[in-house]
Amino acid sequence: MSYLIDNGGILVNKTFEHLYISVVALLLAMIVAIPLGILLSKREKLSKITLTVAGILQTIPTLAILALMIPLFGVGKTTAIIALFIYVLLPILNNTIVGVQNIDSNVKEAGRSMGMTNFQLMKDVELPLALPMILSGIRLSSVYVISWAALASYVGAGGLGDLIFNGLALYEPMMIIVGTILVTVLALIVDLILAQIEKWIVPKGLKVSR
Numbered sequence: 001m002s003y004l005i006d007n008g009g010i011l012v013n014k015t016f017e018h019l020y021i022s023v024v025a026l027l028l029a030m031i032v033a034i035p036l037g038i039l040l041s042k043r044e045k046l047s048k049i050t051l052t053v054a055g056i057l058q059t060i061p062t063l064a065i066l067a068l069m070i071p072l073f074g075v076g077k078t079t080a081i082i083a084l085f086i087y088v089l090l091p092i093l094n095n096t097i098v099g100v101q102n103i104d105s106n107v108k109e110a111g112r113s114m115g116m117t118n119f120q121l122m123k124d125v126e127l128p129l130a131l132p133m134i135l136s137g138i139r140l141s142s143v144y145v146i147s148w149a150a151l152a153s154y155v156g157a158g159g160l161g162d163l164i165f166n167g168l169a170l171y172e173p174m175m176i177i178v179g180t181i182l183v184t185v186l187a188l189i190v191d192l193i194l195a196q197i198e199k200w201i202v203p204k205g206l207k208v209s210r
Contacts (some may be wrong), residue, residue, distance in 0.1 A: 002092050011163075011178065011182065012019075014158065014159060014160050014162055014163060014179075014182075015160060015182055015186065017156075017157075017158040017159045017160075018146070018149055018150075018152075018159035018160040018161070018182075018183070018186065019146075019186065020077075021077055021080050021081055021149050021152055021157055021158075021159055022084070022142075022145045022146045022149045022186075022190075024081050025080075025081045025082075025084035025085045025088060025177045026032050026088055026091045026138070026141060026142055026145050026151075028081070028085045028137060029085050029088045029092055029141060032085075032089065033089050033092035033093040033096060033133060033137075034092065034096050036050075036093060036096075037092070037093045037094075037097045037100070037134075038100055038122060038126070038127070039094060039097075040093075040097055041096070041100035043099050044101075047097050047101075050093070051093065051094055051097065053088070054089060054090040054093060054094075055090060057086055057087075057090075057163060058086075058090050058101070062083065062087065062137060062148050062151050063154060065083040065086060065087070066080065066083045066151060066152075066154055067080065068144075069082055069083050070155060072162070073194065075155045075156040075157075076155065076156055077152075077156055077157045079155045079157065080097025080149070080151075080152035080155055080157035080159075081157075082133060083155075084145050084148055084149060084152070086146070087144065087148055087180075088141035088142075088144055088145045088148075091137040091138075091140045091141045091144070092134065092137040092138055092141050094137065095133045095134055095136055095137030095138075095140075096133070096137065098128065098133060099129075099130030099131070099132070099133030099134055100126050100127075100130045102130075102133070103125070103126055103129050103130065107125060107129070108121060108125065108126070111124070125160045129173050131201070132198070135194070135197075135201075137197045138194060139191055139194045139195065139198070142187070142190045142191060142194055143187045143190075143191055146183060146186050146187040146190060147183065147187060149183075150164055150179070150183055153165050160179045160182050160183050160186075161179070162179075163175045163176070163178060163179030163182075164176050164179035164180060164183075167179060187201065
C-alpha cells in the first residue's frame with residue numbers, strides 16, 4: 001500500500017501513457033481494417049490471400065517487430081503504435097470479412113430487388129448485420145493491444161511496461177505486481193466498456209457470443 005501512495009502520480013501517468021498507445025493503435029486498426037474488410041469480402045480469393053499474409057505477420061514475435069521498426073521510425077510512441085497496429089489489425093479484418101460474407105444471400109437479393117445501390121446495400125444491410133461480428137473482433141483486439149503494449153517499454157514508449165521491466169531489472173517484485181495488475185485491470189475495463197457499447201447498438205438477437 002505504501003508503494004501505491006508514494007508512487008501514485010507515476011502510476012497514473014504510466015497508465016494514461018499505456019492507454020494512449022493502446023487506443024491510438026486500436027483506432028488506426030479499426031479505420032483501416034473495417035473498410036478494407038468490407039471491400040475484400042466481395043473478393044473471396046483476395047480476402048484469403050490478405051488474411052494469410054496478415055496471419056503470417058502475426059507469427060513474428062512482437063519484440064522483433066518493434067526492433068524492425070526502430071531503424072524506420074526511431075524509438076518512442078510512434079514505433080510502438082505502428083507495431084501494435086500491425087498486430088491488432090488481423091482480428092478486426094478477419095471478423096469484418098467473415099461477418100459480411102456470412103450474411104444470408106437472400107437478404108442481399110431482397111435489398112437489390114428493392115432498388116438499392118451497392119453502397120446502400122452495404123450501408124443499410126451488410127454493415128448493420130455484420131456489426132456484431134465486427135465488434136467482437138474489436139473487443140478481442142482491445143484486450144490484445146493492452147496486453148502487448150507492455151512491450152512498448154523496450155522502445156522508449158513508456159506505459160505500464162516500464163514498471164514491469166524496471167521491476168525485473170531492479171529486483172523489485174512490487175513494481176512487477178502493480179504493473180501487471182494495472183495492465184489486467186485496464187484490459188478488463190476497456191472490454192467492459194466495449195461490451196456496454198455493443199449492448200447499446202446491437203439488437204439482442206444479433207449478438208455474437210464470446
